[in-house]
Amino acid sequence: MTNIVSLSKFAVIKLSGEQSHSFLQGQVTCNVDDISKRDWQAGAHCNAKGKAWSTFVAFEQDNDIYLIMTKESAEPSLAELNKYGVFSKTEISDDSSNWHLYGTTEAHSELKSIELAPNHFLILSRQMIDGCEQDDGSWWYNEVMSGRAHLFANTSGEYVPQMINLQALNYISFNKGCYMGQEMVARMRYLGKNKRALYIAEIDGKYELTPGHDVYKAMNGNRRSAGKVINSAFFNGKTVFQLVLPNDTDLTDTIYLDSENDEQLRLLPLPYSLEQD
Template identity: 35%
Template sequence: MLTLSSSPTLYPLSDRGVISLTGDDRTKYLQGQVTCDVALLNSGEATLGGHCDSKGRLWGSFWLANLREELLLITNASLLERQLPELKKFAVFAKTEVVDATLQWQVYGLAGEGLSYWLDQQVTGDNLWQGGVVIPVAAEHALLVLPKDSPAPELPIGSEQAWRGLMIQAGIPELHAEHQGEYIPQMLNLQALDGISFTKGCYMGQETVARAKYRGANKKVMYILSGTASAPISVNQDLELQLGENWRRAGTVLNVYQDGEQCLITSVLNKDLEADTVFRIKGQDDSRFSLQTLPYSLTE
């Protein structure tokens, strides 16, 4: 439904929030707060990750990048109001400063055929570029984070909505404020995208995350669904599944892309669903959705 552009395309993203960590203890501090292994990131490297409460429920998912003297978390801006105070809570005991740096940065999506070749011509081996960083997120897809006053590359411009669709197709989770505190990291498939380290030691919510892996405690996963709807769909709308002549609530919309009546959504649903299950948006009786194959293998 949504095809990759025939050449590298730039997608300006207005809904990204950026958290900055600086100071001597930035790596050590963040290591004890998030699911990914911060200490393994060399300069210019990046990873997916999650930030949990003490019960293992997500305050947010993010991309984390190492900019030599600074760590940047790129996330959905709607999460910051609740997430940032939680991330800063224990920073007073460490040599690190945790701040909302959204206004200091501009964030873009990059995608299209030939993107890898184009990046090879533009960027040094450590992915640092013009004071910012390139974050690979999927094959021929990347995020570009640049200082506010740095010129953007001269490329064709794509829409923010199209980028959202590309990320849904790639199975990249996107958490919004409406779902903070609802899901453990495995429910967003973070383990399948190298966003969880099970060897780095303790961090906030680690016991719950480990229990889900080693005891099979997690019963839900994030699915991609494709279908049609004649009315707009929004994050957190109820999703229903068909049982004979009846419909039963199955979950809520996590993220959505719409082009006319054609739609892609993600939703956290029970992992034992039949592949041919039929879904609809509650209140939109003519809408229909079906499960799509994830572009990666799921593990606990």
Template identity: 30%
Template sequence: MDWKNQFSPLDITAADAIPELALTHLNSWSAISMVGDDKKSYLQGQVTCNVVTLAADQSTFGAHCDAKGKVWSVFRLFHHRDGYALFQPKSALEIELAEIKKYAVFSKVDITETDDIALGMMGPKAQQWIDENTESQGDVRPLIDGTAVKISQQRWLLLVSNSAAETLINDFSGTKVTEEFWTRFDIEDALPVITSSEQNVHIPQALNLQALDGICFTKGCYTGQETVARAKYRGINKRAMYPISGNITTPLPQGEVIELERAVGDNWRKAGQLMAYYQFADKHAIALAVLPNNLEADTQFRLANQPETRWKMEPLPYSLDDE
């Protein structure tokens, strides 16, 4: 059997227990690979996070912006093979690659999309599996022909070669699930997922990057730094990303922009769009959305294409303070 066809949807509700150990192929995710003598200095001058201080056993969130501070991509950065990997949704890569390579001609750096396969290890026993299959103890660990990166206590990213992925999947004895299950964790952890439909729309603080250690305010200059600093010190940012939840009347369409509306008196006004979503088996769904950061906690929402639905904001699992 082709290893790519071994994954099945997980039909559960929010109240159901998750599998002890699950594996997924993150088919809609990839990474930019950056190698060469100038990789560290070049990347340091392009992104919001501090590349210079990133240890080999650590990962960090970061963003790459245009000159006005609008985000081209949000990524997880870590050491991988002989360079860096910037892990992010695949749909953002075409534009992001062109943007981040703009000034690379002046540096000794090679920037490409990786050929590696992204897998997600999830569940209460994910940490145990990683510990049994690696020798180091950090949050980023070398694997045979790849790298393992800790996302949370119940989640690890594996970025490995095609042959290593095939062997791992064929030998795996846990539950093999489709990648929507990984998206559920991203939403519950409130981790930004910027796909092509949200590129060049938000500043980093509207995606909560300051609360996820994805912005270094003490490093040197980088593209878009003036806007990012002004948002912090002058309080110009008026938006934030929130987990939201509600009901659905029909399954949400894949690959389409899903508009969200909020109640304003007896009327409804456009509020934004779903950045990522997960549908449970009982017509309950969760999602991420960038919304005004001064909304009342009990503000009511609905899906524009399903006006009978009702959604609400959920508490963030972290503080938005960047101190």
């Protein structure tokens, strides 16, 4: 296995028990029945207003369901799931200590391998893998460029799934029935209420900006906040960003990293279409 890196930002939530599937079906945006039919399934966990606590990829093993999400978004998601899980025959726990997560460019037949994008894998192991790299910049660079959004402390609970393009990556089932926040998510689709979207941008050099950092656009001679950073990564001399901006933003628009300095981001085409079926 080549180019394997240790990924320290992720947590694993485990659901076990005879009502785990039915319980989770009423909590998340994806069709939980698809988790057992496929190698993995992506989804989001929202609050009652339809804003995502977390985004995740899920898989099933030995009748248990595992949700992989960032550690920072796992904290509110775990608390919310446990709040409602007490009414179902399901046990919900942080199972992170039983897993080691890695990123690589190829699958591994002996480990749980999730291909998030071509030649871009998330893998899970019960045992620590010796000799892996600790610098995960290259893996996160590819993850940012894939347009797949992850949420962190400052962005958890801030965005309806369509504001971070989750509909384009099969995170949302629009025919599965009711779940937490479903009314708002459906309204975004069928009534055209969404005014924001996720964009990808790059800049030469290394810039360390935390999720939730404002980016700016020149308006009437002043710079005003145009949106926020969702995620970023540095690799091979460039920093790439995921940004939430007004969804009418043009790729030729000038976006500034700061309200005063002149560092400009180059907006890039998305690797998927946002057109609705």
